[in-house]
Amino acid sequence: MKLIVTFSRKAGKKPIIAQVVRDTGILINVERAMIDSSEGEALIDIPDESCTLVKERLADLGASVRVLEAGIFLDESECVDCGACITVCPQEVFWFDDDWKLQMDESKCVLCGRCIEICPHRALSQTSES
Amino acid sequence: MHKSIEEINRKIRDGSVRVVTAEEMPLIVEELGDEGALKEVDVVTTGTFGAMCSSGAFVNFGHADPPIRMERVWLNDVEAYGGIAAVDAYIGATQQSTTLEDEYGGAHVIEDFISGKSVEMRAISRGTDCYPRRTITTELLLENLNEAIMCNPRNGYQRYNAASNSTDRTLHTYMGMLLPNCGNITYSGSGLLNPISNDPQFRMIGSGVPIFLGGATGMIVGQGTQHSPASGFGTLMVTGDMKAMSGEYIRAATMKGYGVTLYVGLGVPIPITDLDMVRRTAVRDEDIEVDIIDYGVPQRSRPTLGRVNYAELKSGYIEIGGEEIRTSSLSSFRRARQVAQELKLWIETGKMEMLLPARPIDPAKAAQPMRETVQGPRVLDIMDTRVISILETEEIATAAKKLLKGETNHLPVLDDGGRLVGIVTTYDISKAVVNPAKGSRVMDIMKRKVVTTVPDEAVDIAVQKLELHNISALPVVDQERRVIGMLTAMNLGKLFGGRWLK
Numbered sequence: 151m152k153l154i155v156t157f158s159r160k161a162g163k164k165p166i167i168a169q170v171v172r173d174t175g176i177l178i179n180v181e182r183a184m185i186d187s188s189e190g191e192a193l194i195d196i197p198d199e200s201c202t203l204v205k206e207r208l209a210d211l212g213a214s215v216r217v218l219e220a221g222i223f224l225d226e227s228e229c230v231d232c233g234a235c236i237t238v239c240p241q242e243v244f245w246f247d248d249d250w251k252l253q254m255d256e257s258k259c260v261l262c263g264r265c266i267e268i269c270p271h272r273a274l275s276q277t278s279e280s
Numbered sequence: 281m282h283k284s285i286e287e288i289n290r291k292i293r294d295g296s297v298r299v300v301t302a303e304e305m306p307l308i309v310e311e312l313g314d315e316g317a318l319k320e321v322d323v324v325t326t327g328t329f330g331a332m333c334s335s336g337a338f339v340n341f342g343h344a345d346p347p348i349r350m351e352r353v354w355l356n357d358v359e360a361y362g363g364i365a366a367v368d369a370y371i372g373a374t375q376q377s378t379t380l381e382d383e384y385g386g387a388h389v390i391e392d393f394i395s396g397k398s399v400e401m402r403a404i405s406r407g408t409d410c411y412p413r414r415t416i417t418t419e420l421l422l423e424n425l426n427e428a429i430m431c432n433p434r435n436g437y438q439r440y441n442a443a444s445n446s447t448d449r450t451l452h453t454y455m456g457m458l459l460p461n462c463g464n465i466t467y468s469g470s471g472l473l474n475p476i477s478n479d480p481q482f483r484m485i486g487s488g489v490p491i492f493l494g495g496a497t498g499m500i501v502g503q504g505t506q507h508s509p510a511s512g513f514g515t516l517m518v519t520g521d522m523k524a525m526s527g528e529y530i531r532a533a534t535m536k537g538y539g540v541t542l543y544v545g546l547g548v549p550i551p552i553t554d555l556d557m558v559r560r561t562a563v564r565d566e567d568i569e570v571d572i573i574d575y576g577v578p579q580r581s582r583p584t585l586g587r588v589n590y591a592e593l594k595s596g597y598i599e600i601g602g603e604e605i606r607t608s609s610l611s612s613f614r615r616a617r618q619v620a621q622e623l624k625l626w627i628e629t630g631k632m633e634m635l636l637p638a639r640p641i642d643p644a645k646a647a648q649p650m651r652e653t654v655q656g657p658r659v660l661d662i663m664d665t666r667v668i669s670i671l672e673t674e675e676i677a678t679a680a681k682k683l684l685k686g687e688t689n690h691l692p693v694l695d696d697g698g699r700l701v702g703i704v705t706t707y708d709i710s711k712a713v714v715n716p717a718k719g720s721r722v723m724d725i726m727k728r729k730v731v732t733t734v735p736d737e738a739v740d741i742a743v744q745k746l747e748l749h750n751i752s753a754l755p756v757v758d759q760e761r762r763v764i765g766m767l768t769a770m771n772l773g774k775l776f777g778g779r780w781l782k
Binding site for chain 1: 329330331452456457459463464465466531533534535536541543596606607608609610611612613614615617
């Protein structure tokens with residue numbers, strides 16, 4: 151399961167993700183992070199069963215946490231199954247099936263946006279989180 | 281045994297013709313042998329669907345009242361070539377919109393016309409006695425055009441070299457996004473389904489031969505531009521009626537950082553008249569080899585990273601130097617298959633008959649590079665040969681003095697052997713004054729990763745380096761890394777008003 155963790159750094163530079171890993175023993179995979187001088191946002195991947203615990207612990211440490219609901223959307227009427235997205239994706243979200251039709255596993259996506267940017271046919275977009 | 285075209289056409293008319301795709305042919309030949317396959321198969325259909333930049337269409341708008349002799353024409357803000365008669369124009373696929381740039385181009389105009397959308401046409405003229413009108417603006421549908429004749433100067437490349445990138449930055453090319461440090465390999469073309477790869481001697485492919493083009497019946501005009509079958513890169517010039525085409529097989533696209541292009545579905549039927557044609561059309565992906573080209577080197581002859589065949593490219597991974605690199609296509613093999621399948625159906629149902637080429641295509645031609653009579657400016661033509669440098673062991677204060685005295689902002693730093701090891705700028709010195717803890721010698725504050733150029737590098741390439749790294753000077757080094765000049769933004773001023781802009 152993927153969570154988006156946002157935190158303010160005004161209260162000090164606390165290593166909150168490391169703290170949660172140490173306290174709970176749950177291995178957290180940071181897939182994407184953007185941190186500047188005042189705030190930060192990290193996309194983390196955790197085992198589904200530890201979701202509640204990790205969310206609680208992160209919240210205790212002052213971070214706000216929400217489950218990532220956005221994903222990548224493939225418009226099949228625009229896609230021509232060219233495959234330009236396949237190797238630019240760092241998460242191996244896309245592949246061809248036996249009929250050379252493009253397949254995707256949205257759950258692997260970390261919303262880096264590369265495929266959206268390079269799709270020659272503008273067939274990929276980000277679904278909204280609402 | 282020999283089968284004539286007339287015999288094949290008789291079979292098409294009486295419905296007994298046996299058509300297979302070029303993908304099915306290798307297996308049939310393996311099972312039945314050459315003789316058996318010749319008896320069994322009458323036509324092999326090929327197909328490809330990929331980016332074909334050298335595409336476009338001639339359109340005729342009909343005459344307005346009062347009439348205008350259009351000199352410049354725009355279709356949805358994309359300029360079409362208007363230098364052909366009063367109301368004719370050629371809309372080229374890669375021409376970009378004057379307002380939307382690479383978001384929209386000639387390829388999109390073609391796609392919009394085909395999908396039934398309305399396109400705004402604007403034109404201007406000087407006005408003449410016979411054509412007094414000076415401006416016109418109107419909305420047009422494909423059905424409002426007298427003719428919309430697709431005519432693509434270079435389509436259906438026999439094969440295409442794969443692409444990778446050995447540099448440490450991401451490149452955006454017409455071969456897609458190339459990740460740094462050979463992070464991926466991209467390729468194009470349908471391999472064993474490719475038309476010319478199934479008839480490399482051009483025995484059945486030539487002028488007048490009917491084809492599948494964008495979902496409509498088209499025709500081969502003749503050899504394409506840059507046709508170079510001597511090295512395995514034959515091309516075709518093709519034409520077809522845009523009014524009969526389908527959005528399924530003509531798609532506009534934008535390659536990020538490169539521009540607009542058109543994805544074209546093209547298929548050629550190959551009559552199987554003798555054993556030679558049986559063997560040619562039995563070609564497999566394993567038999568079609570291409571080079572992997574390093575797009576990191578900005579020259580016409582780019583270095584090769586290896587040689588691979590289409591079976592390897594299609595497998596998804598290629599090993600180079602012990603490392604597995606992922607491959608991905610830019611053309612669609614799925615649609616290439618659909619092209620070959622549909623063409624097969626056309627022939628089986630009698631919609632298309634076979635014709636021998638009315639005029640052959642040269643199977644041995646080699647394309648030439650451009651003859652350049654005026655060499656573009658090189659770094660040595662405009663570089664500053666007065667070089668003020670400093671040794672890495674010297675004091676920062678000495679560097680500051682040199683910078684002031686030399687009235688420059690960049691000081692190349694040398695080791696005691698006179699070789700370039702770093703660079704300091706006035707900014708670095710200011711930082712050192714504010715934060716003196718780093719040390720007192722030049723080597724303590726210099727930047728060690730120096731972007732350099734060489735004397736015979738084209739100025740355009742050097743300018744690209746300046747832009748890319750957001751810097752304003754490049755040390756010019758010789759083979760021993762000795763600094764023989766500096767190229768700064770100021771030197772570039774020499775290009776203006778000088779002999780290079782004549």
